[in-house]
Amino acid sequence: GDSVTQMEGPVTLSEEAFLTINCTYTATGYPSLFWYVQYPGEGLQLLLKATKADDKGSNKGFEATYRKETTSFHLEKGSVQVSDSAVYFCALSDRGTGANNLFFGTGTRLTVIP
Amino acid sequence: DAGVIQSPRHEVTEMGQEVTLRCKPISGHNSLFWYRQTMMRGLELLIYFNNNVPIDDSGMPEDRFSAKMPNASFSTLKIQPSEPRDSAVYFCASSLILREAFFGQGTRLTVV
Numbered sequence: 069g070d071s072v073t074q075m076e077g078p079v080t081l082s083e084e085a086f087l088t089i090n091c092t093y094t095a096t097g098y099p100s101l102f103w104y105v106q107y108p109g110e111g112l113q114l115l116l117k118a119t120k121a122d123d124k125g126s127n128k129g130f131e132a133t134y135r136k137e138t139t140s141f142h143l144e145k146g147s148v149q150v151s152d153s154a155v156y157f158c159a160l161s162d163r164g165t166g167a168n169n170l171f172f173g174t175g176t177r178l179t180v181i182p
Numbered sequence: 183d184a185g186v187i188q189s190p191r192h193e194v195t196e197m198g199q200e201v202t203l204r205c206k207p208i209s210g211h212n213s214l215f216w217y218r219q220t221m222m223r224g225l226e227l228l229i230y231f232n233n234n235v236p237i238d239d240s241g242m243p244e245d246r247f248s249a250k251m252p253n254a255s256f257s258t259l260k261i262q263p264s265e266p267r268d269s270a271v272y273f274c275a276s277s278l279i280l281r282e283a284f285f286g287q288g289t290r291l292t293v294v
Contacts, residue, residue, distance in 0.1 A: 111285035174224045
């Protein structure tokens with residue numbers, strides 16, 4: 069079945085450090101891939117998405133490239149800020165199954181210290 | 183658009199009481215999801231609807247939980263009777279079918 073595996077947290081970085089949060093997936097069809105972010109006390113917000121292989125999603129300095137050969141969608145940012153502290157979720161929607169389920173990873177908590 | 187609207191934002195109730203959570207999806211969206219989030223179990227999909235029809239309710243913990251979507255602009259999640267282990271943040275999300283989901287602010291439920 070479909071699933072998403074993302075790196076365990078928590079992750080603590082200093083301001084301006086480079087960020088990578090790994091995400092790999094298993095899908096039976098043709099998935100769309102997403103990164104969501106959850107700030108304290110709020111719901112999840114879509115950060116970026118990619119709908120087909122080799123697509124790169126980007127937003128607010130974050131990037132992720134849909135790699136079909138490695139079934140990965142790693143999140144990266146070149147220089148993190150304190151305001152990036154949040155929980156990040158990788159997610160998958162598999163069009164090939166005909167369903168509309170959204171599969172989420174377990175989330176990775178990022179803390180950025182000044 | 184105001185986004186996905188959930189009510190109430192916070193609910194405190196006594197064990198054994200009935201709890202009803204409400205959700206108004208984004209106008210025009212035809213898929214609606216109910217999720218539960220806890221520290222121990224993370225984000226769990228409880229049920230989702232396409233065009234007001236329940237498609238997958240395999241995540242509903244037990245018969246105490248029920249969800250309805252009587253029309254395209256309203257859904258409820260009901261817990262009867264509630265138990266302390268139901269304490270969590272419950273999120274509603276909506277989307278166009280096979281597109282990204284938009285989440286509400288959540289309802290923080292505390293059962294004492």
